Amino acid sequence: MTDELRADVVVVGGGVAGLAAAVALSRSRRSVVVVDAGEPRNAPSHGVHNVIGQEGVLPLELLSRGRAEAQAYGVRIVTGLVTGASGMLDDFTVEVHGGVRRVRARRVVLATGLVDELPAVPGVEEAWGHSVLHCPYCHGWEVRDQRVAVLGRNENALHQVMLFRQLSDDVTLFLHDAPEPTDEQWEQLAAMGVGVVTPRVERLVVEGSQVRAVEIEGGRLFEMDAVVVAPQFIARTEVFETLGGERTTTPFGEQLAADPRGMTAVPGVWVAGNASDPMAMIAAAAASGVMTGAAVHGDLAVADLMQAVRERAR
Known part of the structure; x- marks a missing residue:
């Protein structure tokens, strides 16, 4: 009934x-x-x-x-x-x-x-909400002064870099799917002291829910503590x-x-x-x-x- x-x-x-x-x-x-x-x-x-x-x-x-x-x-x-x-x-x-x-x-x-809807990169879902983040206001304080990777998905990547750079001196932009920066944007990235990695990301190395590294095409690893994504x-x-x-x-x-x-x-x-x-x-x-x-x-x-x-x- x-x-x-x-x-x-x-x-x-x-x-x-x-x-x-x-x-x-x-x-x-x-x-x-x-x-x-x-x-x-x-x-x-x-x-x-x-x-x-x-x-x-x-x-x-x-x-x-x-x-x-x-x-x-x-x-x-x-x-x-x-x-x-x-x-x-x-x-x-x-x-x-x-x-x-x-x-x-x-x-x-x-x-x-x-x-x-998260980027289709192995490791992202496993660490989502813990060491894979998207909002600097919700979770940025928790990763302050850590090694932060921004996983580029679209033109919003530079905006995320700018906001997380306020929280840490060690921020790296992985272009991945993001468009190539313009000349002006390259200057901005350099002024912020942000490194840029151009090969695509293959996976995140994760222990439990904690990011340990970002692996790019070719197998090179970059040790990281947190990864920023754009859902x-x-x-x-x-x-x-x-x-x-x-x-x-x-x-x-x-x-x-x-x-x-x-x-x-x-x-x-x-x-x-x-x-x-x-x-x-x-x-x-x-x-x-x-x-x-x-x-x-x-x-x-x-x-x-x-x-x-x-x-x-x-």
Whole structure:
């Protein structure tokens, strides 16, 4: 038999953005169901940074605290993968585990996050989130003064070099797939004291999750402590597309288009966090969830008012 829940809002995704949206909504006495597949993007990380009052907290611990806070306001959390979605404004149905459970709701908030599509270099995935990094603000402090390799993937490589050079005097650019620097860029690299290796990278030498060296074509090894990569940010768009939306392709990957409040082109469907802003760090994703939650409550409040006016006229 199918278990059916009803709510004002169903939030798909139980990361910081989804939980923040749920708390904002429930504090305005909206009934909320959060469906969470339990696959947080930052799970491999040793800690969360740039979150005032929560510096260094383990990612799963932060989510555990967030779930407890949401549940304290009456939010119902369903663990499972959304496998189907249908409906329209004021009457959406979200299916979990092939329809074993359904959630009926007036509005949908997609906080489905994204997947980091990593360079296809052996060793990258094994050390991802530990000694293979992409964000200087999230993890740069942890590799300060170490031997840092930037694995070039596109024209963004020089930008990454510039930011990580602020954290270490020992930065090397491995061009790999990045375009040949211009004359001006060669001058910039020289001014920063950054070495450049032009042969393609064959693999990373990794012990456990710790990078030890970068091996290039021909077998030469360069001893390194950390490697910086540029992922493609691929938003989880399946539910949005099922509901009639379209993904947006950018130079950095794929995402969901929305206005600053999180409203998408599909009536009644909203988005928060990395699904629409791949550059948002934890604090920004949480802020996005709060703002989207508030906007959805406002949208429902207007709809409730108009319904009350119609009923009074009858």
